[in-house]
Amino acid sequence: MDSIFYSNIHPEYYKQKPHYDFANKIIHSSAYKKLNPLRTYFDYQPERLSELPTFFGEIPQHSWLYGNLDYSFNKYHRHYQSHDEWYPDRKNKSLGFKQGGFMDPTARNPKGLTFVRENFPRGCVREIRKYHHCKENNEKGECFNQKISIMEVCPDHILEAMREQKKWYLRAKSIDNQTYRRAMTISDFNKGRSVSDLQLKDWSYGTSEKLRADSYWFDDRYNPTVVRHPHRHDTVNFPDKEYKDIFGGNWGQGNLDEREKHALKFWSQKSKAMVEVDEKLEQKNAPKTNEEH
Structure with a gap:
């Protein structure tokens, strides 16, 4: 029954055309959830079953911006003359493969969440270079003024990024040290043994x-x-x-146990995982006795 309004993959988030938003208000209302217990669980609740939609991404028909689907106006290079004409970006689309937009390869205008490099301001980079140049040619104590210049010129978010970078380098160094120490540790088999104890085998x-x-x-x-x-x-x-074994083994039992743990019961519409969470919440919200106080 959920598939009547095929835009309800956007749970309780109304950013579409009015008639789609109206359908979403019905689908995600408390009354509908009570009347239809066999509905699809699109909306997210902590420690609860959340089912995935059948369509990922933005459906163009749902937005006033995109209009109807039209793949004939992709920003596609077709001519060979030097005065090439590019198909216009009528869709106002974001970054994508042959899909219009700025086609920015650095992902500064991405479709989804991405990691963007932190660019230092030029003046900040200049002061950092001055400090490194001073440190390479002089003693470290003579470069105090250059260090103060970095603190004065660089903005706060750049200084914080530099602290984070130093923290991650220290973390990587500690991991390398632990790995080296673990690799150099003598195993239990070789403790008390020596190379001179080896006997040539025939x-x-x-x-x-x-x-x-x-x-x-x-x-x-x-x-x-x-x-x-x-x-x-x-x-x-x-x-x-x-x-796995020729006589069977227990391969795949973990997946079966996990599926059984999260399977919904027919009458209660709850799984074992949901019941465990409810019990934890009851214990957490239970009134404390005088002895506990």
């Missing part, structure tokens, strides 16, 4: 009499039941990990 160690039945090694260096490796994906170190 060809007999590669035969089936001396090799382990489950690997190409004769010792337990890669046996997770003896020497555990936290980075190995096995069911010994990670008992909850799914696995």
Whole structure:
């Protein structure tokens, strides 16, 4: 029944033509939600089921700006003469592939949310270069005036961006240090051992009499039941990990459990996840007793 008004993918956000907005008021009204419990859950509620629309993006017919769909006026280069004529942008479209607009490759006029680089003002960049030039040719203590000039010339949001950049560089450095320290740590298998303890092996160690039945090694260096490796994906170190086996295994059980947890019951129209959230909210909103006070 929801599909009667096919513009109701915009839940409770009225920015379209009046008759579409009127239909949305019906679809997303509390009365309609009570009368039609089998409706599609387009609107977002925390910790509740939210279903996706069948159409992503802006439907051109819903807006006064776009008009009807017309793909014949794409801003498309067709002529070979030097005085090329470009098809006019009658649609006022934003950035897109052959879709009109400024066609700005730097994404300064994007269709959706994007990351935009922070451009420093030229005067700010000039003062930063002066400071680096002073630091390279003099001692650090002699560049105090250049540092003060940066603080005076650069705006506050640029100074904040520089602090954030320094913070992220320090974070990356700490991650590299942790990675190096973890890589240089002696494993449990090699603790108490030395290179001098190694004995040259002959060809007999590669035969089936001396090799382990489950690997190409004769010792337990890669046996997770003896020497555990936290980075190995096995069911010994990670008992909850799914696995496949010729006799079955539990592969895909996690997806089935998650689907069952969020499946709606027929009569209550609630899932196990919704019930858990309701119980948490009841405990949170329950009046406190005198003992708790």
